[in-house]
Amino acid sequence: MKVTRAARAQLARDAARIRADQQRRGASVPAIAAQIIRDLPITPLEAWRLAYGWSRPHVVEAVTQVYQQDGLAPPGLTTAMLCRWEHGQARPGPDYVHALAQVYQAAPERLGVPMSLRVSGWYGHRMPQQRQEHLMPSEYPELTAVADSIALNGSGAGSGELAEHALDFYNLRYSDYPPAVLAAEVARCRSLLMNGKLRDTGTRRVSGWLSALLGNLAHHTGDASAALIHLGAASRVGIDVGDTWLAGWALGAQSMVTLSQGRPTEALELADQALTYADTSLRRAQIAAWCRLRPLAVLGNREEVARTATSARRHMDTAEDAPGRFGFDRAEFELHLAEALLAGDSVQATDHARTSVGLKRVGSPGWAAATAVLARAHAVSGAYDGAVEAGLHVLEVVPAERMRSTTQDRLRRLVADVEGCSRATELRDAVRGR
Structure with a gap:
């Protein structure tokens, strides 16, 4: 039972x-x-x-x-x-x-967890003439198998192709694992590539993208300093190897992290740099919505927010969604529009957030982020009970280890938004409990 x-x-x-x-x-x-x-x-x-x-x-x-x-x-x-x-x-x-x-x-x-006598060479007791690799928990065998295969292949034939496949896996399955768990495996894979004998441009490019992933994961676990280190390295690798999208995406992610540190002017400068590398309609929509809208909103430049939103929508309407962490889709686009409009137009913010929620699977990181923004939109419009219920729903549905720090931050802001209402204490205690 x-x-x-x-x-x-x-x-x-x-x-x-x-x-x-x-x-x-x-x-x-x-x-x-x-x-x-x-x-x-x-x-x-x-x-x-x-x-x-x-x-x-x-x-x-x-x-x-x-x-x-x-x-x-x-x-x-x-x-x-x-x-x-x-x-x-x-x-x-x-x-x-x-x-x-x-x-x-x-x-x-x-x-109550006796060590099996059949197990030898466990942690701290390495087998002779063997290197004990860091073992991940058995809950995610398909994840750990990726770096294991990279290690098994070493620098043999097809190493570059395997590295590309590993990158694709981490990119497309980014939201399937707790950030801390995925970060450990991405770091292990990058270390294997860097320690290998292959130093060609392709392998360096993949390592740069893995650094970009680590930067995003660090941001999602609340470590801004590490995020900026990884993302800075990724953007430099992108420039060095001629991968303009790596350079642009990493600069855009740096903008996002910088904004979270309360530096909107610097965040906007980084976003503008990232925009110079955006060479497709989808990428222009992504950088505009993901990186430019929120710092402009924080700075109170509503006219530029409106112009940027119009430009981003025009680009988004002519593009096709791309999956994965490095891609962009309509749900994320609507999320960023909603967040940028919170202070200026709560009605539109509510509409955009509700659209984003409807496009995401319940319980997914994107759903959690959009629901938290929807809750904030309710609070701004004075619908405090609905705001509290939405915030509590996120906490109930999403396990603590899967809750990104960005969503936690939105929920903390929601607590401030509903301050003074009859259920503010209930929400505050629930958020603190995480």
Whole structure:
């Protein structure tokens, strides 16, 4: 039987009470964990976390530190994965079992995840004459297989073609994976290409596009500094190898990140640079809507917002949608129009946001972003209940590890938009809970 969220919350409160009672008696963490296991219907893995009084994000950070201390790349662990392990819905692989044992200072058997005797060469215990590659969780085998095949092929025949296929996979499947998980795999693939013997222009171009992906992923995980580093490298590679769209897209993404840092004038300058590389109708529509509209709106230049929106629409109407992270479609176009019009015309903003929502699959990153903007449009027009409901709906549908930082930022702005209404506290608490 599925345990409800309310029941889970009650179990956590009961565990906190047990921990406090045991601490007053001077009990050790192992003794507290044992008491929680005896009194509550939860797994040993969850009991140990609660015995320490740690949150899931704290454990994820601690596991990441274990990996880094051993010289390995950060893992793709998320709070949702840890939650599934704790609830018995999935089992951590041997690398993670070993790391969790170090974090909790307890044997795997005591955590309820004993190490199989058939497994050798797990994390921290490399097999002789073998290089232990960083293992990703088994939840995404089709993703990890991509870089694994790049590693298997090495610099053999067809390496350039394989690299192109890997790039296409990451581009088209960008929204299918949690940003932190995808970032780890894209970084692994780029590292394999850079460490290989192939240094031809094609391989360097693909590596540049992978850097662009890493920049976008860093932005979606809230790391603006890393995003600007990756995107800056990508734009320079694009210029060096003559890939004008790589140069333009990376400059456009830098504009987006710069705007998120509260620098609209610099963002507009970067957008104008990106526009010089836009050589098709779709790309002109993309740079205009994605990069120019929002900084113009922030700067309060409504006349230029109107002109840019008209130009972008003209280009969009003569173009065909292109899939993938580097592409552009009508749903994203409508999203950016809606966001740029929030302060000036809430009625049009609502219409554009509603159109964008209708073009996206419920639960997808694009749907979440458009729904958050629709909620803000409701708030601006004074429909506070509808705004709060839409914001809560996003939080209910989209798992925490799949929520992009850009959508989180929109929800935080929504909290400010509804400040003073009767349900503002409900929304604020829900957003903070993420």
